[in-house]
Amino acid sequence: MHEFNWGLLIVVYLFLGGLSAGLFFAAGLANYLEVDGQPAYPRIARMGALLAPWPVALGSALLILDLGNWYRFYKLFTHFRWESPMSIGSWLLTLFTLIAFAYAFAWLPEEWRMKLFSKVPATWKQVHRLNVDLSAHRKTLAMIGFPFSIGVGIYTGVLLGAVSARPFWNTNLVAQMFLFSALSSGAAALLLAMVLDKRNPIETHETKFLITLDIVFISLELFIILPYLIHGQLSVLAVKQALWLILGGPYTVLFWVFFMGLGLLVPLAIEVYELAPSLLKGRTFHGSRNLALAASSLVLVGGFLLRYIFVYAGQLSSFHKMGMLH
Amino acid sequence: MGTTRMDRRLFLKATGATAGAAASIQVGCLSYFKKGRSATADRREVPTTCELCPNKCSAIAVVEGGLVKKLNPNPENPKSRDMLCARGNAAIKQVYDPDRIKQPMIRVGARGEGKWKPVSWDEAFDFAAKKLAEVKEKHGPQASLWSSTEGFQEVFFKNLGLAFGSPNIVRHPTLCLASVNLAYSMTFGTVPSFDLLNSRYVIMSGANRFESIITPDTMDLIGGVMERKAKLIYLDPRFTVTAAKADEWYPIKPGTDLAFILAMIHVIIKENRHSKDFIAAYTTGFDLLAEHVKSYTPEWAEKETEIPAKDIIRIAREFSDAAPRSLYYAGRRSSWYQNDFQMRRAQAILNAIVGNWDQVGGMVPNAKLPKGEFLFMPWDEPKAPRVDEIDKHFPLAAKGDGVYLKLRENVLSGKPYPVKAWMVYKQDPMNAMPDQAKTLKMIEGMDFIGVIDVAMSDMAWYADVVFPESAYLERTDPVEVMAGIWPAVVYRQQVVKPIHDTKPNLEIVQGLAKRLGLSDYFDYTIEQWVDAEFKELPIPMAAEHMKKHGVWAASGQPSYGKTLTPDHRFVTKTGKIEIFSERLKEAGHDPLPVYASPEQPPADRFRLILGRVGYFTHANHSNNVWLHEFMKENDLWINPKSAAKLGILNGAIVDVTSSVGSVKLKARVTEEIRPDCVFMLHGFGKKSKMQSLVYNVGASDAVILETAWDKVSGNAAFHETFVKVTNA
């Protein structure tokens, strides 16, 4: 009967899981896009590949720490329960993490890989057998990884959406919302990383690509949030009452000002402002470094807030308590 | 066993019978099937009797590894109806309360400062005996006061006071229900039980039976009301749980219940609805009553009570139509106003004139069961008269109980003689009596204060020496006969050994008696005492039975109408039910209840009303961790209209001030109270730091209550205080 059984660690975990999925997806996509038979965005593909596994690995560690009995986490893998989103999610997450690491490994520059293995004692022969060049299999690994990344992106939403007891969550739109938010966060994180990498300054076409990608994902996310709100209003009373949490209730300001405003609409406006001249009037895309920094950071904050709001408000919502909340 | 056994399922069926079967009398269904009691090496089940409130329910304690794990209801006791309430269940935490007094202690700091020196029992006894002897030497034995509250071992404490030579034994009834007891005794010669199980129409004045305590009355009535077999009319300035469950709730103007009752009598007599045969055969003074109530019309009562006259008339008609299965319920804690006795008398008279005496669904004189008695050496009668001058001021009151508030006045004034030592058993006068400042003054005037209790009450906190009593689960007590419609004998035996250095009250009394040279009067053990009591129980192998079952009930078949024979003599002066009382007249009181409008609070004040909730017993158990969870502090109920006028918001801290004190409380702005009253719950705002959960949390009503008492019984009147409420 604690109001919040899931707290900040879960929020962070959901955010990081989605972030990895988004990073992998964007990086994989960049790997597939070619101009004249040559990869169009090799630096994006590499940056994404190298970053992708870490957030989810950290997130999973946090999730395990959040368990009442962290050392029993292995039990997640001694059972498979197809009815439980968490059970499916655990497997999905694990496989995705492994693929993401393999994919990152495939993108590891030769000298880094050699340096890494030079630290492994020579007697550990089995380990040294892993010292192989996978760069030829990047496309295959990306192809295998795509569905998993989408799966993880969706899963973080399904985990909440599958809970029929919480009217705030219990709609199929939550999964999509979380997915597009994840993909948008991935694109934004890549943009941020590229902008911050001063040794290899980001190039204009790269900025343009990532901004375009993000505009698409944010728009899709908006197209889910609107029906979520409208549908909720038209739904059964309990859902309508649950939506009150963000339509007048305790999470209203956080949702509208910070998430919708700062986390979604403002970065979208910045990105459109940057892209529109080149798109509509055919002008050269310049790409302001500062605006890219601002937009990408705000998108990440928005992605985090979405999960924060959903995890907390969702726990407050309930079929039998809602009437009394008002 | 000779009892009728009945399956629980059948019992439920019986109580669930539809109104169509209303004619059936529900009796004999009070013992259910015996539950399988498993016994493993480590697990024992010991029947005992609950002590957390005065109802004395039978319980079966489950002991595992030497610890009490669970208390289950014992279905064999008709008076506990196979239940234990929240308190009963939480008794385990009384034993394992970290705040318990764990060994005898002698005060080393100033009184109330909370500095204690743990001592051995010998030291504690020697110290107390020396002090008592000094007071006796200097002022005589009557200078000692012995106050206690109802309990199986109270008798030993009381006897020590008497053997010591003091007439000043003061018990709880005048802080409780002395006015009811006296009013019914004066009318019927006894206080009957109310057959709520079979009643069809019940009126209650503020007796909050569904909320303040759980007894058979609670259970019988909730069944009847909810199965639509009984109608409940409830008068209370506050919307209680009982009000919520009642068929009709009237937020009566406080202090005017007597007007309502007199108007009912008026209607019943005027419309010729009284039970003429019964009145002729068993009562005296009816004609005087008929004359007396002529002016008490429903229209007059409407002005007094704010209950519409048409409702009073209708209720009077319904009440007399339902007779003899109709009841004006007496209530338990009853002491509200200075006319309380007369209000209860009027209830008794109303009941008498519709002829519900000794009838199914009416009032039933209590059946008793025989019990043996241990005969100990009797002492000389105390020579001095009582310090409360009960003979002079309250000649009709129960002499053995004393009159608490008058006693305090006299002790404070030092007249008729000084009282310098105060022994207290199981009672907390600091919270039980109104006007705590006066009680503190009385404490200050004492040369010696000794307290015997299980927990560190506020009274114990101010004592000079504290004797820790073993909790009820840790001791064996005398056998008790529970008189009633379904009489029973209950026994409390030791379930576990005391976990701290505590003693049962008898051993504490004996320890003191030995040092006071009174050992001869207490020359027995609890086992001898109990064996003597077992001896006359009308069952074979009584001792074995009681130890195995913890309770013995008669057949479960109540008998009605035993007193309705021409030669029955009521224990009154005339031998009849006295509608008109010569004895009251002789004592200078109204022989028939006369109404006087109660004083109303001025515009800027509220009448403070009090109440209880069944999680706690008076000021006790609010420190019990399992019960404390349900209510962590008390608050001040105030109607939104009144609160708005004063700018008081829900949850705001307010000052509640009377002529004798002021407390701070959180405001609970609620529709559930009359706009001219405020309400607070009893039992919080403790001064004792060894009540750590409620120490200084909320407030004690005793701080702001003013001293007032009922004129006839001396019963404290708790609703006579007007308070000012302001934002703090």
Add this chain to the structure above:
Amino acid sequence: MSNTVKLLVLIAALTLPLAAEGGSDTKGKFFFKKTCKSCHAPGGSAKEVTPLSKTQAQWKAYFAAGKHKKGAEKLDSVLKPEQVKDVQTFLVNHASDSPQPETCGG
């Protein structure tokens, strides 16, 4: 008891001094239970007697007569004179028309 006897008892009661001063209620209860009750108990060798068996006046009359066993034996032969006084006090105090408001517990 025949009506004549009742009448005589009544007359006796009215003409005799009404109070038995100075006896001890507590001791009276003790001796009553110890001595009288040894026979006058339910199932005892004599008829059950309780304080409620008589009114105050009837008890006073009974003690004024000072007889026992339907008048065959003097009360003094069962109880010492002082004990008789105590028992009388106890029985009168708790007679069937005595004012004895009920209490709670104790």
Add this chain to the structure above:
Amino acid sequence: MDIRKRRYALVIDSRKCINCKACVVACKAENGVPTGNFRNWINADRQGEYPKLRIDFTPEQCHHCEHPSCVRVCPTGASWQRKDGIVLVYEDDCIGCRYCMLACPYDARYFHEESGTVHKCTLCNHRVDKGEVPACVETCPSKVRVFGDLEDPAGRLHELLATRRHIVKEPQTGNGPQLYYLL
């Protein structure tokens, strides 16, 4: 042994509930529920304006649903349901993820800080298996709770459910709750 199929359930006559909370304390003692946590409780719904007021009390606890969502979402199978309908947590398999707590429409579960696992009403299965009734049912003063076997056509539950109007709470969740509230 009797191998007849059983389906345990509770019928609750909440009109008779007076909020005395005996059931709550009995449960605490019987099952060692920590302070601050509850396996059963009583909701109080207060309505109206002076002097037209009402209070409705409804006892709450695990509904031992037909299709318990808590069991469905458990990733390790620690939450499980007996054949007789009692929903339990097998503590050795509970990793303490608390997903089941979110999945319960009745908020009937709590996290036990000491063991790091989730606890809940067991319908006193240890008592029921001995032929006794749950502690809350046994102690209830106003006999609000009736425990029984829905598969017993002669049982008290059948009689009550056949003759009295009743509801279950939040049936729209699809959980198939088995706490029947009489009207």
